[in-house]
Amino acid sequence: GENVEQHPSTLSVQEGDSAVIKCTYSDSASNYFPWYKQELGKRPQLIIDIRSNVGEKKDQRIAVTLNKTAKHFSLHITETQPEDSAVYFCAASKGSNYKLTFGKGTLLTVNP
Amino acid sequence: DAGITQSPRHKVTETGTPVTLRCHQTENHRYMYWYRQDPGHGLRLIHYSYGVKDTDKGEVSDGYSVSRSKTEDFLLTLESATSSQTSVYFCAISESSLSGNTIYFGEGSWLTVV
Numbered sequence: 001g002e003n004v005e006q007h008p009s010t011l012s013v014q015e016g017d018s019a020v021i022k023c024t025y026s027d028s029a030s031n032y033f034p035w036y037k038q039e040l041g042k043r044p045q046l047i048i049d050i051r052s053n054v055g056e057k058k059d060q061r062i063a064v065t066l067n068k069t070a071k072h073f074s075l076h077i078t079e080t081q082p083e084d085s086a087v088y089f090c091a092a093s094k095g096s097n098y099k100l101t102f103g104k105g106t107l108l109t110v111n112p
Numbered sequence: 113d114a115g116i117t118q119s120p121r122h123k124v125t126e127t128g129t130p131v132t133l134r135c136h137q138t139e140n141h142r143y144m145y146w147y148r149q150d151p152g153h154g155l156r157l158i159h160y161s162y163g164v165k166d167t168d169k170g171e172v173s174d175g176y177s178v179s180r181s182k183t184e185d186f187l188l189t190l191e192s193a194t195s196s197q198t199s200v201y202f203c204a205i206s207e208s209s210l211s212g213n214t215i216y217f218g219e220g221s222w223l224t225v226v
Contacts, residue, residue, distance in 0.1 A: 001171065034215065043202060043217040052214055089154060097162060098143060098172065098206045098213045102154040
């Protein structure tokens, strides 16, 4: 089955700096790659996703890049703010049933 | 919130007792999922459903069963709860759009087995 590895497990940045979280996947047939943000005690919330027919997608301060050849994708957050502090999860799926395989998460701390 | 409601939100139960968690959705989505979340493991798929009476196993299905007798309800049952099933359980739905499907999660059910 699919295996998704996520790095780093913790990331601390200063407010205004950029943050990058990287994920690799094992199944070359995977074609959907969402990113979720989870605050303590809350549900995972989708922040951005990318499908295998594009290489990059941006939404304001958040961007995701996908390298299908290398089987990795990354989340980029620019101009970080304290409210960006949370756990971020990457995931991958293939086919029409959208069963997600998740990475183990990255705890991002943005220091004021 | 994609119209997903989980119940109960919090439950403490004793080892060996049966427990059923309910996921209810109001928007007629075909696909529904149950995930569990544990420290150090992220979220892992337990079971999913692709229609009424159509279900399949995920990666951590042992000790769990599911049922979907109506489009709007997806039930997760622990037949005989064990301490290893203490976890946070998230229901999810797959929402269709022109660009593809997107997965949204419910608010979670915190289960403690003592």
